[in-house]
Structure formats: structure tokens, C-alpha cells
Amino acid sequence: MQDSPDLGDRGGAVCVVGAGASGLTAIKNLREQGFAVDCYERETSVGGAWNWRHDRSPVYAGAHLVTSRPLTEFPDFPMPDTWPDYPHHSQVLEYLERYAKHFGLGEHIWYGMEVTSIEPAGDGRWDVSIQSTGGGTSRVQRYAAVVIANGHNWSPVSPEIPGDFAGQVIHANAYKEPSRLRGRKVLVIGGGNTGCDLAVEAAQHAGRVWHSTRRGYWYFPKYLGNRPADQAYHRRMPSWLRDRRLRRTAADLTRWGVPAPDHAPLESHPIVNGLLPHYLGHGRIEAVPDVTRYDGASVELADGSRIEPELVITATGYRPRFDFLAPEVLEIDEDGRPDLHLHAFARKHPTLAVIGLVQASAGVFPLAHWQSVAVARWLRLRADDPEKAGAVQREESKRPLASWSRRKVVPTRRHWFEVDHVDYLTAVESLLKNMETAK
């Protein structure tokens, strides 16, 4: 690739945006289908969100997986079987680095390069503008297809709370290690996995801990007996039985004032935290309702009571962002939600796909793997046999939305890309079969 501002035509090559877990598996599976790949990564190393050295990484010192190894690893590159059931985030990074090295992905990645715009160039091709993150000239390259894997856990969403607060407010992504909590009075806002993890960390280190949640979730333990709980949930069984098993093993925290869930167990991704009931029971975490207002040193809650924390941590999630694309290309609505077939394929642009934009009842890596297998085979089919590809596209347009998406079930801004691990993979598997058998 020459370093000139001229438009470089990369022929049949595919552009991958981002070298996190989703980008890496996209490169591997595109290469396996024989595509030349240029991957652009704004950081100087792989791992995306899992690389704590990256300034956008949300991981904190104590973060462990909330899904066990077999439901988290790439299906064709297992984590070492001697690793713990729920590896530490540093092991996840080591795993991604080994994956990249094992499959020789590094030579296809351009580090320190940011994609600033992606524009249709006609005939299914794309003009991708790339700029060095250290400044410098930008250049444009033309690709046969673009696969976006820019992650969805880097642009923090903060709650809009009226009033002024005299203490300190940080988003969970700025929280790195527990010394920040030691001896202080801490309010954690947010009932997701991060919010619950941070409430537990605070219970272990802070002086006093309040945990404010708006909605009720299903709280699952990490273990049932001596086995990881998610392994018990992912036996082959009818969905009503899985639902019953989930309801029976979830912790009911309403005794401590935590709201009851307003949805069925897997309609929103599960909270996995065995220590939350433990610390609620010890009185180290005090469950409080929604925050309504800041007022100087105090925080006003929905029930009218007031508390006086020194530090407020908002664990209120992240928003996917595609600043390099015109919103209509991904059919992004006013709430920022793109409309993608299987959360992966752009409906009006057969050579544009997004990998890893799912929130599942198990790990994202296996879904990102199978998504990129499907995308790579689709692009291969489209290049080799456009007629057959057209038949597959017609067949796919008949697939009912409810068979793979939980959209609309829990109507909040965060939960639109929730999927059920088994339902989603069943849909991807049938797409892969369609591509094999289409005439």
C-alpha cells in the first residue's frame, strides 16, 4: 500500500474496521475464504475493549468474564482447558493476542490508523478514508466490501440528572482500580453487569455503598453447585424448561428493595453476580431507587430520601457509534439504532456488514465468529455466483425478525441488540445452510 493521497483501488480486497475480538475473527474468516484484507485499527495493538492499555477500554483491574470459557471462546480456537472457568480480563487479552499470532492476522492490520469516512462508490464498492491517529495526511482506498467491527462498549452513556453535585461523578469506564474507592462513601448507579460488579468492589473497599437501580433484572449466580451456571442453562432442552430452570436459580433480591424484573429471564441479557446477594445480606450494599436530582452534597432519590455520597459512579452503559458513515447507509433511526439483517448485514448494501453488534445470553466471541463466517461466505458467493447469491437474499428476506431478535421486547435504548445465544446461532446456521444449498 503506497502512502500517497491518491485513490488506491484495492480490487477485490475487503476493509475491516477495528482489530478487537470481532475484527480479528472477521480478518481470519475472510482470509479463509480467500479475500485480501486491510484492517485499520486506531490503537497500536490488538484486543480492542479487552486491551486495558487502550484509552477507550472499559475494563477495570478486577474484571472477570461473566460467561464461562466454553460459552465465551472462539469455537475453532479454544482457550486452554487449564484456565479458570471465568478468566480474568488480562487472560482474555492474552487469548486474543495468541489468536492473532496463531492465524497470522497481524500482517493484515494497519495500526494507528483511523477510518474517518466510508462512502458508497457505486457497484457495491466503497471509498474508505483513513487517517493516521497521530495526524498527518488522510488517504482514500477503494474496497470491494467493508466489515465494521468497531465495538459498542467505548462511547459512554451518562444519565441526565438535574442539579449540581458537589462530590465527584465518574462513568464506569473511568473506573480502573479499587484504590479510588477506599474508605469513601460511594453511590453506584446502574443495574447491569458492570454496575453490580462495581457495587461488589465498592462493598469490599469503600466505607459505605449505595446501589441505585431503575429496572429489575434477573440476577444469576456464577455457580450452581460446583459447575458454572451458564453451562447448566445451555444443555439441549426445550425453551420452556430453560425458562423454568432460569427462574428457579435466579436470586430474588426484592427483599432488599431491589426492583423485581419486568421481563422474562432471557429477554434481556442476564446479570451474573453471585456476590451481590451476599453483600446485600451483609448490609454492605444498600439498594436504593432511581436518582432524581443532585443537590449540593446530597443526592435525591425517587422515594424522596436523600443520601450524601462522596463519589458517584454511573455504570449506565455505552452506545454503538458509526461516525464514519452516513446514518441512512445503516438505516440508523433517531435513537441511534441501525436496522441490520441478523444484526450484521446492511439491508440495502450487500457488501457492508457489522460484526459483534450483539448482546447475548452468552459470550460475544462465538457469535462474532459465526457472523463473520456467514459474512465471508456471503461475499464469496456474491463474487463467484451472483445468481445463487440473489436466491439466498430472496430466501433470507422471508426470515421472521422474531426468530433471531429480541428487539421491542424490552424497550430501552440499551437493549435493542439483545439476542438469545441458541436462537441466534440457529438462525445463522440456517443462513449458512441456505448458502450451501441455494440453486
Add this chain to the structure above:
Amino acid sequence: MSGILRFEDWSDPVPPAEREVVSRLPEDDTGRPPLLFVPGLGHGAWAFAEHWLGHAAGRGFPAHAVTPRAGGDLRAQAHDVVQTAAALPRQTVLIGHGTGGRVVARALGRYPARAAVLVAPLLDGWAALGAALRSNPTGTVPALFGGRLKFSARQLFGPELPAEEAKAHLERIGVRPTAGLLARDELPSPVGGPPTLVVGSPDDRVVPRPALDRAAARYGGAPLLFPGMGHYLMLETGWAEPIDAILDWLDKELPR
């Protein structure tokens, strides 16, 4: 069996186990893919350490052999192979011998090997049983009733191997076949579509010629044959010829 919905792996993962790995590395890293040899029933990594590992390393290939866990079923042994391959620094070539060929065939459904070689692969237990009954009835019949399978040198080795060497090898080969050996399970499609080669001998008295042809056809080719050799190609006097042919094939299939 669905390749994507892996309920058994999700809910009942194979537990970790000790795995013996023997390695011979080239003096300089030439960038060639690592080779992982997988022995079949009755022998271990040692059978490859005799000649083949050192020879492959001499030609620039990092060469490893793994002994899958003792007493493990096919699923556990394939897991051992995939774990060992994934722990190597680069995408690995899997090479299985005898029932190790079946373990490799299973592992290929899980791990995108750089390439695969099946050496005298025992993919069809019934064909092997027929061959064993023909060539060594007295050693085979007791095994059908739960006894130990006794081999004769004539059954396993070609006529050129000196009798003493054959005897020494025979003493190290011990097989108690299980019912699983006779199962004709469906072999998975290899993930990542690796180039695959079947190697054998028309004079093998364990894996008969038609079984070799069927195995090769399964992977879309014809077997590469070394007449006059027995089942244990890596222990025969002429051991260099098949391993050189395998390495030549790899050099051709995986240009640097």
C-alpha cells in the same frame, strides 16, 4: 450433529488432563507451519520420536507429537489434539496415524488446520476387524470377548524390518480395543477447508487398500501409496520415504 449448536461442549466441557507432548524443533525458524503428529491406539508419541520428528525438524518443520489422554473417548482425544494445536504459536498441520487418523478427522471439525495428513488411517473399524481376523485370527478373536489384542510382527510390519526391531516395537504396542473403535460415526467436514492427504501402503494388514481408497475419496483425492511397507510406516526400515513425501507435499501445498 450440528457444527454450530454445540450443547455437549457448552454444558459438559471435556475436563483438562495431562498430555504428553514430544517436540523436535529446527535450529532456525524458517517460518514453516508446525506439525502435530497424533498416534493411534496402542502406541504413543514415542513412535514418531523414533525417526519422523527429528527428520521433519531437520527439514525445517517444528515437529511435535502428542499422546492423547489414556482411556479417553474419541471426543476427549480430539479435544486433546485441538488443545495442543491451539497452544502452538502458528496454525498447525495435523498428522494422524491409524486410529489417530480418526482422532485427527474429528479434530478437523473443530480446528482449522493448516493442512491435514492421514497416515494409514483407521476410519472404519469394521474393515480393520475383518483385516485383523484374516491376518491374525488367534490374536484377534480373544479381543472380541474383552481380552487384549495380540499382534504379530507379520501383521504390523513389512518384511524388511529386522526381526529384533520388530519384536522391540511389538513389546511397546498394547491395545485393548473398545466398542467405540467399531463405531462408524460420521466424520465432520473439516473447518477452514485444509488441503488433506491420505498416505498408506497397499500391503498394510491393518488398514486394507479399499479402506485407504475410501478415506482418500472422503477428502477428495487418491491415497499416496508405499508398497511393501506395513501399518507402522514411521517405524519401518524405509521410514524416510513416506515422511519425505509428506513434507514435499506440504512444501507444494503451502508455499512460503
